[in-house]
Amino acid sequence: MMEFDPTRPKWQQIADVIRQRIASGEYPARHLVSEVRLESEFGVARTTVRKATAELRDEGLIVTTRGMGSFVSDRNPPEGERQGAE
Template identity: 35%
Template sequence: MSIVVRTLSEQVFDVIRERIVTGRLPHDVAIRQDALAAELGISKIPLREALARLEQEGLLTSQANRGYFVRRMTAGEVDEIFALRLAIEPRAAGFAATVAGDEERAAAQRAFDELDAAIGNSSPDIGVRNRIFHAALVRAGDRPLTTQLVERLQVMSERYVIAYLRPTGRQDRADLQHRQLIDAWLDRDAAATEHLLATHIQGRFDDLKGRLNAEGAR
C-alpha cells in the first residue's frame, strides 16, 4: 500500500478549485488573497502557488495590478470542452474496460457506488464523486496523461453543469446512464462503453447548449 503525501499548496488548490466549480467565488470580483489566506490559516506562499496552478488549469485569469479573477463561463468554452471530452473519453474508457485489472475494476465499482450514494443523499460532493467515477473509467492501462486530461475537462465542465443544469433536476437521467455505463465497463464491452459514454457526454452538451442559448436570448 502506497501513501500519497500532498503538499499544502495542493490541498489549497483543491479547496479553491471546488469553490470555483460550485460558484462560491464570483467571476467579477478579484480574489482577496489576504482574507483567503487568513481564512484557510496559511501563508500567502502556498496560496499563490495554488492560484498560479489554477490559472494554468484555465479556471482563473490574472490581471496586472489587480490580481486573480475566476474565468468567465462562455458558450464557446462549452463547445471546446465537450468536443475534447467526446474525442478523448469514450475511446479511452472503452480501451480501459478491456485491460482493467482486479484492483482497477474494484476501484471503478467503488467510485460508482459512492457516486450513487451521494446522488441518493443529495450530498454536496456529487461533483467530486462524479469526477472520480469518470476518471476511474479511463485510468486502467497505465495512461496517466489521459487520466489527467479527463479529470481536468471534468472539472471545467462541472462548472457549467452546476450553474445551468443542477437546479433543473436532471440528475436521475445521468444516474441511470452511469449504471448502464459501469455495467458495460465491467463486462469489458468496449463498444457499448464507448457508445454509452459518448451518448452521456453528448446529452450533457445538448442540455447545456440549450440553457446557454436560452440565457443569451433573454
C-alpha cells in the first residue's frame, strides 16, 4: 500500500500515480481505470478515488462512460494512427 504525504490530499496523490501510469504506458489508451481496484490498492474510500478520476477526466486523460467505467483517453494516438496529421 502507498505511503501518503500528509501535507497533500490523498486524491491528488492518487491522481499523480495514475497520471504517471498513463504517461509511462502502463495504462495504455482504452485501459479500464477501475475504481474498485484503485480503492483496494490504495486503501481509501471510493469517494477519494472518484475525486482523483474526476480530476483526470477534467484534464482529458480519462473518459467515463456511464454503466461501463472510466478508460484512458485516446487523445494522443501513436504517430501512424493519427487522422489528418500532416
